[in-house]
Amino acid sequence: MRTKFLIIGAGITGCTVARLLQQRGEHDAVILEAGSEPGGLCRTREIRGHILDIGGGRFLCSRFPEVYEFIFSHLPRSEFNHFERVSKISLDGHVIDYPIEFNLWQLPPEKGRGYLKSCLQAGEVDGRPQPTSFEEWIRWRLGDRIAEAYMLPYNRKIWGVEPAEMDIDWLAKIPRVDTAAILESWRDRRFDRSRMPSHESFYYPREGGFQRIFDAISATVRDKIWLGRPVVRLERRGDVWRVNDEIDAEIVINTAPWTAIHAAAGNDPALREAVDRLRISAIVVSLYEEAYEHDWHWCYYPDEALRFHRQFFIPNYAPQSAGGGVYRETNAKRWLPGGGEIFSYVNDAAYPIPVRGHAAAIRAVREHYSTKKLYGVGRWGQHAYHNSDVCIREAMLLVQALVG
Numbered sequence: 001m002r003t004k005f006l007i008i009g010a011g012i013t014g015c016t017v018a019r020l021l022q023q024r025g026e027h028d029a030v031i032l033e034a035g036s037e038p039g040g041l042c043r044t045r046e047i048r049g050h051i052l053d054i055g056g057g058r059f060l061c062s063r064f065p066e067v068y069e070f071i072f073s074h075l076p077r078s079e080f081n082h083f084e085r086v087s088k089i090s091l092d093g094h095v096i097d098y099p100i101e102f103n104l105w106q107l108p109p110e111k112g113r114g115y116l117k118s119c120l121q122a123g124e125v126d127g128r129p130q131p132t133s134f135e136e137w138i139r140w141r142l143g144d145r146i147a148e149a150y151m152l153p154y155n156r157k158i159w160g161v162e163p164a165e166m167d168i169d170w171l172a173k174i175p176r177v178d179t180a181a182i183l184e185s186w187r188d189r190r191f192d193r194s195r196m197p198s199h200e201s202f203y204y205p206r207e208g209g210f211q212r213i214f215d216a217i218s219a220t221v222r223d224k225i226w227l228g229r230p231v232v233r234l235e236r237r238g239d240v241w242r243v244n245d246e247i248d249a250e251i252v253i254n255t256a257p258w259t260a261i262h263a264a265a266g267n268d269p270a271l272r273e274a275v276d277r278l279r280i281s282a283i284v285v286s287l288y289e290e291a292y293e294h295d296w297h298w299c300y301y302p303d304e305a306l307r308f309h310r311q312f313f314i315p316n317y318a319p320q321s322a323g324g325g326v327y328r329e330t331n332a333k334r335w336l337p338g339g340g341e342i343f344s345y346v347n348d349a350a351y352p353i354p355v356r357g358h359a360a361a362i363r364a365v366r367e368h369y370s371t372k373k374l375y376g377v378g379r380w381g382q383h384a385y386h387n388s389d390v391c392i393r394e395a396m397l398l399v400q401a402l403v404g
């Protein structure tokens with residue numbers, strides 16, 4: 001069999017690519033999906049009436065109007081609820097609003113003052129040069145006290161590696177420190193919501209879960225998805241790729257982790273070091289039934305005595321979900337079953353870990369393969385901390401570059 005486009009992975013990136021190609025009249029495409037169902041990290045399950053996004057916390061928020069336009073053209077805006085974000089940090093036995101630096105006034109005064117001093121004495125405020133390791137960067141940005149009580153343990157928990165091993169080039173998502181505003185919030189005992197660094201507000205489907213967005217986008221390309229078909233062999237034959245010894249593809253678009261795809265392509269030793277640097281962490285999502293009466297959407301837990309790092313309160317953003325549903329995210333290295341969960345799911349590929357040198361590594365891998373018409377896009381194809389909206393936008397840019 002021959003196809004013009006072969007897409008590896010039927011997550012939101014792969015299906016968006018197929019949909020965009022279809023919208024441009026390019027119908028000759030096949031999507032090979034390793035799993036038994038499409039959706040990847042955007043899948044939702046209903047368990048005892050609880051709407052569970054099994055890939056972990058999943059909220060729609062984008063800085064790209066074209067992404068909203070694309071999504072809402074498939075699932076109308078009226079199908080979503082819109083929320084002002086309510087997220088908390090559990091710190092030192094207290095719960096305060098996120099982000100920490102603007103909400104220190106919510107702590108008992110003694111503790112709050114200690115953390116405030118940490119912010120005000122941080123390296124960035126002193127004009128010291130920006131360090132290059134994530135650990136040093138955290139200390140430089142928020143001071144030692146906040147680093148040690150919150151940012152370092154939290155990041156250790158989520159990534160499963162030491163922040164000292166990590167780079168800082170992915171930090172566009174982390175807020176810049178504004179000391180005047182921090183002091184103002186401390187003095188006025190008030191948080192100006194416009195200072196929320198990201199996801200200040202978000203959309204969530206009124207029915208079902210986040211997967212509804214994926215379902216709507218992928219509906220017209222479902223017949224192109226071949227399930228249970230992992231790409232295990234990629235061979236360059238003349239001007240095509242022979243995939244799994246059965247399909248000849250002119251152009252291959254990869255949305256799966258490169259380790260598997262590089263192995264399928266023969267493990268060229270010239271790229272081994274680069275591919276080894278594309279490390280991935282696994283996250284377990286576990287569901288519980290608990291009684292609570294608050295309006296939090298989610299809460300961060302830096303305390304290393306707790307295995308999980310984030311907890312979500314489902315009906316607070318999905319009122320269609322049964323009461324009392326809570327789910328947790330735990331790095332798979334820290335996960336222990338049997339803690340009262342009614343369901344758990346392991347996401348083997350959850351976070352691309354930005355270890356030092358990862359940016360040069362992914363550049364080398366993508367450049368190597370793109371000269372042979374094998375393009376990487378999305379969270380794994382670009383090995384970048386992309387949310388699903390960014391995956392959609394990157395899919396748009398790739399399709400634009402390929403077919404105009």
Ligand SMILES: Cc1cc2nc3c(=O)[nH]c(=O)nc-3n(C[C@H](O)[C@H](O)[C@H](O)COP(=O)(O)OP(=O)(O)OC[C@H]3O[C@@H](n4cnc5c(N)ncnc54)[C@H](O)[C@@H]3O)c2cc1C
Nearest residue numbers: 009011012013034040041056059230231256378379387388
């Ligand atoms: C904990 C967590 C929280 C997040 N929170 C948000 C959020 O609030 N908002 C948001 O927008 N985004 C969020 N994201 C990010 C978002 O989920 C992802 O960016 C997006 O779903 C990635 O889509 P993808 O298609 O690129 O990758 P995936 O969804 O991982 O899809 C890749 C697909 O490739 C398949 N595959 C793998 N290997 C092979 C192979 N060899 N052959 C064929 N197929 C293969 C996989 O089975 C999978 O279906 C979060 C992610 C995580 C982990």
